[in-house]
Amino acid sequence: MWQIVMTFEISLNSLRTSQGLSRDPKTPSYPAPLIIQPLLTRKQTLIILHGRGSTASKFSPPLLTTSSSSSGSTLQSSFPHAKVIFPTASLSRATIYKRSCTHQWFNNWHLEEYTKRQGMMVDGLRARENVVLWGLSQGCATALTALLTWDGPALGAVVGMCGYLPFGNVGERIGKGSKDQEPDPKKQAVTFLREELDMNVDAGETFLNIPVFLGHGAEDEKVSVNLGGEARRCLDLLGVEVEMIEYEGLGPWYSENMLRDIFQFLNTKLRSEKKS
Template sequence: MDSSGGGKNLRGLFPEPMIISPQLEHRQTFIILHGRGSTAEKFGPPLLSTATTVGKETLQTAFPHAKIIFPTASSNRATIYKRSYTHQWFDNWHLEDRTKRQDLQREGLRASSAYIHSLLQKEIEIVGKENVVLWGLSQGCATSLTALLTWDSAPFAAVVGMCGWLPFANLLEEIAGGNDSEFSSDPFSAGDEDDDDITGSLSSSSSYGAAKNDLPTQAIMFLRDEIEIGGKGGMAFQKIPVFLGHGTEDERVTIELGREAKACLELVGADVQMVEYRGCGHWYSEEMLSDIFEFLREKLRTKEIGV
């Protein structure tokens, strides 16, 4: 294991990522994000040592040409914990009340998305866009999906999400589904005072109202405005395949949140498939990893590079 390199820090917010060198010639890169409260050093080794149900493969034996980057989230105070600092990609309110206090997500999602974008860009320059994968668990999945929707360069190979959700999904669905009329006249006409910041953004953003004839684009422009992330505002994510794996018994991020993420991604034109795993809780399983490996083999340029 090599803990050096792997992407320039963003304003010193993020620790250096843990990097696992490829077993063979470097031809692919996987960037894999942990969940809230974890770190690369805690999350990486168990994932690397877990073997699949089919073939008893590990991530490294299945993809020996892959460099694996495990970034660590910045450390800051989580509002819902009301105590010590923790590693989190962004702050957020209780997920069972996910439409409240959505403003808490903005700053962290902006910084984390920009940081992940910088890691992606660097690896794309090394191995090519068709050989780079973004992957995340839980809050790392939520961050990966946000980074995907705000990605502004050429499409890369794939995104994998495990046991996660999509931030601002309720608002993105309203816009992409053409159901935002309740916000058009009075920014505070819906919801309670906890929602004022976010509903105000929905109606007042100048670029939000600039694409009324294209609802998916309008939704993505809203997201970019909401987390204040710059760029051309393209829809490159529509050409990046997404795999979502979620346990039906997940007690932390319910299966309903995973289904909501899939539905919202489809509304904005993403190429997404979701597999639900009966009896699986808030973690990955050997069966889930088997399906992820199969998905990645299909999406990566394995035949051309002789893997």
């Protein structure tokens, strides 16, 4: 039976378009995703989202060709059974760019001030098409939101590179409440996020069964490593199995060492990899 690394309700419009089906007019228009077929029989699916301002065609080549520092293997050679899907975010107006259009999964303000204007993120994060399991920067933020709002079968893993958790400061504050509180502070924090996104607050706690890896450059000037640490603390308070590694000298991107650690993380967490 196929073991799915990363699967969820994502980019329904993109997939419909690629299959010649009509797009739901109520949801944003997404370009067709870039799909990389597995080298061997398919057993896994990796869905990876770019950061704001990028596209699948720009983001995918370096990620597919960069080798890990340990074995020298690439993403495909490390996971030859994986189908890799790179969606592209829809074009929308970005407040941070004086409302000029750019490819983004949701709108938000300067990250150093993001706690002041978090309400702008809600519409994009609410859409099922924006739910991902591996992402860079804003794609990571979307993946972590997906983690806490996912109500389907447990996914294989969530990977975030140089990202943050929207409303993470609020979630961390709520999650630190007394264990004697009713309802439980952890449930309050997840309920808060789901309410902000107009989602079902009674959904289960699938996220407790999904391991998370976060990698962040210590010299990241776009998304401060402090925001990555805030995400880790919030997830930890909520009971999520989360591992975070900071990379000295690394800016707002991934590195061979980060890919090495991601590959090792997935190899230890995915059942199909353990059997191979």
